[in-house]
Amino acid sequence: MTINAAGATPAFATRQVHAGQSPDPATGARITPVYLSAGFVFDDLEAAKAAFEGRGGYSYTRVGNPTLTSLERKLADLEGGVDAVVVASGQAAVADALLAILRDGDHLVAARSIYSGSRSLFVEVFARFGIAVTFVDDSSGLDAWREAIRPETRALFAESISNPRNEVLDVRGVADIAHAHGLPLVVDSTLATPYLVRPLDHGADIVVHSTSKFITGNGSALGGVIVDGGRFPWADHADLHPQFSTPGAAGTTFVDRNGPAAYAQYTRDVIVQRLGPTLSPSNAFVVQQGLETLSLRMERHSQTALAVARWLETHPAVDRVDYSGLDSSPYHALADEYLPRGAGSVFAVRLHGGLEAARALHDNVAVISRMTHLGDVRSLVLHPATTTHGSLTADERDALGIDDGVLRLSIGLEDAADIIADLEQALEHVPAADSTGRAVFAGARA
Template sequence: MSTPELDFETRQIHAGARLDSDFGARMTPVYQSAGFVFDSFADGEARFSGESDRGAYARTDNPTNASVARRLADLDGGAGALLTASGTAAIALTLSALASTGDHVLATASLYEGTKTLFARSLSRQGIEVELIPADSPDDVWRRAFRPTTRAVFTETIPNPKNDVVDLARVAAFAHEHGVPLVVDNTVATPYLCRPIEHGADIVIHSTSKWLSGHGAVLGGVVIDSGTFDWQGSASRFPQIALPNDHGVPSFVERYGQFAFLTYLRTVMALDYGPTLPATSAFLLLQGIETLSLRMDRHVSNALEIAQWLEHQEQVATVDYPGLVASPYYARAQKYLPRGQGAVVTFEFAGGRPAAEVFIDSLRLISRMTHLGDVRTLAIHTASTIHGHLTDAERLSRGITQGTVRLSVGLESVRDLRRDLEQAFAAVEAAGFARPVAAV
């Protein structure tokens, strides 16, 4: 179903859907099968050669997954998409497709810590160097950072957990000036709040485990290809996509045009590494996507009210939320995120770790756990968990102190959330942290 004339709220329900040909099921069926029967000798050959759009094996071609991928590509404004087993798998697959041993990737410095760990540990062992650069560095700093071996620029729309909104159009301009694609992790924003392709991104990634599925029930990831990057114009950097292979087979660009990168990702990278999303997970993800706009409106309104409340608590030293007028990213957020600035609110207790510990242990309604995008509100002390493997100096360089707490604001009554926060803050005050003191 082609839906360019329809609004987002309609497309999230209908885009990419195909009625079941056997029974006419309105819901996309779960194709719980490892493989699919060929109609004939010729059909099997066509499926393996890519001449047929019918799947050969569920590692990369499950029809349930394909339907969900079509919908996500539509919502983000891409040409096509590939589902993966997790958001981390989506990032690893994409950068491994673009870069090889000895190559270089530029990434903005403020990123989810798990992504940085992937860069520093596994990609480094593959011989891919990922260099971190502050997103708002001067133009000359950005330009000097590119090398002949640079193969991509990577960033997040709303970096987790500090919410320092990235100027996507500016970063895209640097990437394209040097002939490499911009890869954007859009997990925190979702396509409802921001569509990075409209601002110059070439490839968009989501951890679908978060707001897209929305209920904390399944893991998943997706890679969305804009279909607009000039792979042929950068053939020397990406011979695996733009040049014929050693057996004389025409390039992916020659065979698949705007789907060149996505086809390479699916038929080479995903086929070789196998980060397959189960069809049952894709089905549950689809149910979440259909209510995305409704949930995000509530998520962001709750998050803004909670952030504004936190601003006025004397135990709180700082609040990071780009929807606050006091945020240094407020103006940029209005440009890139006019519908809302996400549902992650990060704040710092002036009383440091002891105050944060009392707060976390006093919560009754809010869940103590690591995750984002759940219908439930979640809280975590990042210095002892997500950033626990870092030194104090490394944590401080990321803006993380012993008093930092991250909230993923859910869909509960905001009054009930306030009550839970108020009683937890009262416990902090009762423990002797009523007024700001030197951070511990």
């Protein structure tokens, strides 16, 4: 975004409102309108040719649309990237970001603790197309990342804050390992948003989001984005990543034509345009509306989540709270380093009493909604072992620390005292302790 009168780069709160948006050239509308049009009329044959060659003008909404462009510019600015590509969902963002890098015979190294849909994408879909994956158990263990890299590895993937266990990624540490092997680090930063951390500032190369979550913030529209940091030297590693440096019909490469935005343009032109997960301009408008208040919401989400996590940690029915904002978290030092503005609002809580305790809390909340969603103004609860992680084996769930007693909470923007009161009354329904210690909370606390 252009500098302000004082010569300084405007702060995040200013950029989230103004970046990427100027009054509509046709009408003066202050907010970029919803351009609901499948296609755009060409003035003449030369204009059609220019649009098809990417030299300006719009042609067809799957290729580009002014409402989408406005959102892409704002998201690229907020993440500190050179370009962004919006798509129809976070799932499409993860898939397309990686498909722009990987092909059959390639290998991906990913953190084990990631969104279950990303995991399924890798083990169910990528595997069918000859792309192998190795999961790293503890994403903060840098040696494990190093050891998982093979000659066929082409990318590293992790979440900046993991879903659901709130682990914090050592972005700089993992990025340095990736770069030493000529590989890009792709970070899903859905749970953090650019307000809490900008992975590109710490060495990551590509950032993806499900904008369906905090970026929209109100749970009303699906969307996703892929942001290109513009610093990965694709041409220096043409042996590993030839697609960006191979001349096309015109004799030029994506790097020649797009410089630092070569990856974003390749993703847009070759992957998204061909696979077709176009974001609806209506949804782009809704995402943009949410994005304008992101900093205010993330600040409050994080404050309230910390208060709720601290309260839960002292409750006798609770065995463990996985929230990096807590001193007890093994990720607290990384949170201090990477998340000075707050640790976000999604975390896991493990109850002593296993499934029956989790069921009692889950089924008795009244303010909190039972939903498979997160990053909403509403507080949400989910039982991963029977839902998002239900298709895993018990051993696989154990490796992720997701057993029957674990619930995922996404703390919303309600008053903290009301959320705590709701949890307190729901925890009163947890079955009383037995002598084996399996269900150890006596509902009526002393």
